[in-house]
Amino acid sequence: MAIKNLVDQIVSGNRRALAKAITLIESSRVDQRKQAEALLTELLPHTGGAIRIGLSGAPGVGKSTFIEAFGMQLIRQGLKLAVLAIDPSSSRSGGSILGDKTRMEELSRQPNAFIRPSPAGSTLGGVARRTREALLVVEAAGFDVVLIETVGVGQSETTVAQLVDLFALLQSPAGGDELQGIKRGIMELADLLIVNKADGQMKAAATIAAAEYKSALHLMRPKFEGWQVPVLLTSALDGTGLPETWAAIERFVEHMKQTDQLDTLRMGQARSWFWSEVTEGLLEAVKSEAAIMERAKALESDVARGVLTPGSAADQILTDFFKRREP
Numbered sequence: 001m002a003i004k005n006l007v008d009q010i011v012s013g014n015r016r017a018l019a020k021a022i023t024l025i026e027s028s029r030v031d032q033r034k035q036a037e038a039l040l041t042e043l044l045p046h047t048g049g050a051i052r053i054g055l056s057g058a059p060g061v062g063k064s065t066f067i068e069a070f071g072m073q074l075i076r077q078g079l080k081l082a083v084l085a086i087d088p089s090s091s092r093s094g095g096s097i098l099g100d101k102t103r104m105e106e107l108s109r110q111p112n113a114f115i116r117p118s119p120a121g122s123t124l125g126g127v128a129r130r131t132r133e134a135l136l137v138v139e140a141a142g143f144d145v146v147l148i149e150t151v152g153v154g155q156s157e158t159t160v161a162q163l164v165d166l167f168a169l170l171q172s173p174a175g176g177d178e179l180q181g182i183k184r185g186i187m188e189l190a191d192l193l194i195v196n197k198a199d200g201q202m203k204a205a206a207t208i209a210a211a212e213y214k215s216a217l218h219l220m221r222p223k224f225e226g227w228q229v230p231v232l233l234t235s236a237l238d239g240t241g242l243p244e245t246w247a248a249i250e251r252f253v254e255h256m257k258q259t260d261q262l263d264t265l266r267m268g269q270a271r272s273w274f275w276s277e278v279t280e281g282l283l284e285a286v287k288s289e290a291a292i293m294e295r296a297k298a299l300e301s302d303v304a305r306g307v308l309t310p311g312s313a314a315d316q317i318l319t320d321f322f323k324r325r326e327p
Contacts, residue, residue: 003035007042010141015114018141022116025133040133046140048266050082051253054160056150056186057170062196062236063149064103066170069236070245071107074145077246082114082138083107084131085149114138132163132273161189162272165262166252168192171213173206188220190229192248199235206233224261227252286321295320 009017025036057063064085071081083104107113116134135146150160161167169190187193193213198206214231222228230248234241256262286292296317302308 003038003042006039007140010043010137011046013142018114018137019116021137022118022130022134025137026118026130036133040136043136043140047136048139050139050143050146051249052135052164052166053145053147053249054150054157054164054167055147055170056157056160056167057196058172061170061172063170065236066194066196066234067147067149068104068107069239070242071104071113071147072110073239073242073246075107075110075112079144080112080114080142081107082141082143082146083116083149084134084138084146085115085117086131114141114143131160135163157186157189162269165256165265166191166249168194168249170194170196171209173197173202173209187216188223190217191223191227191252192245193217193229193231194241194245195231195233196236198233198240199238224256224259226259227255286317289321289324292317292321292324 006017006021010021021039024032024039027033027036055063055067067083067085071083074081104115108115116138118131118134131148135148138146148160148164150157157167167189169186169192171193173195195206195210195213198210210231210233217229217231232241232245232248234245236242253262256265286296299308299313299316303310303313
């Protein structure tokens with residue numbers, strides 16, 4: 001399919017074209033990467049209109065259940081939702097569970113919802129390298145909200161925070177010692193903190209936990225000027241707190257627009273994305289040189305034995321790499 005034709009179909013909301021485009025941008029083949037870049041360049045004028053939300057939380061906190069319930073609420077309000085669910089990949093085989101779509105059975109059947117599971121691979125923070133690009137594609141397809149669900153297994157979530165407008169942290173009803181175990185770093189990334197499973201016998205514990213989280217957040221420096229992170233109680237089972245969650249997100253976006261912080265945030269993210277691509281492109285170029293990689297093995301051995309510093313070894317590899325490209 002020609003790029004122009006694919007662009008037209010994506011912008012018109014064709015779901016098959018959308019899925020095909022994301023498959024293309026996830027490819028590591030050199031020829032398909034060039035096609036993907038051409039596609040994204042054509043789509044760029046149609047992007048930027050969605051609210052971008054990142055959602056993280058430890059396994060077992062109920063992310064998939066929450067997303068389905070929250071997503072159904074947005075659908076009922078007439079909004080279009082795209083979910084980019086990053087699944088854990090095996091560090092040995094590269095295999096991925098890719099189970100989020102089956103766990104969001106009701107949401108996945110909605111014509112105004114699009115769920116795309118992608119393997120996380122080795123990317124830090126559980127965010128697939130091409131998630132940034134997939135985000136642009138679904139925006140171009142006219143989705144109002146793009147939600148990126150991260151693995152949430154203890155890795156740095158900084159990467160997803162650099163992709164989205166709002167970073168939401170989902171917690172289970174816990175407090176005391178469990179609150180002490182939460183890393184300060186991920187708390188500082190949060191723009192919204194949601195205590196899920198606030199129902200039945202867990203409701204009282206969730207209320208106590210929410211108060212403790214709120215106290216902890218007051219001790220931290222605000223991430224954005226004029227925004228105090230809300231702590232909300234929700235139940236994905238009975239729908240409690242879901243309307244309040246969406247209202248808090250809308251308030252955040254409006255605040256960021258009125259204070260000109262949203263444009264500043266997105267421009268900073270674009271710059272970060274640029275340098276990330278430079279870094280990854282350089283690494284791929286180095287690894288594609290057989291002679292360079294042979295030299296790297298010897299230097300790697302010296303580093304492992306403690307006879308050479310990693311910095312010195314890296315300098316030698318880069319010097320050799322650029323010398324080979326001199327005319």
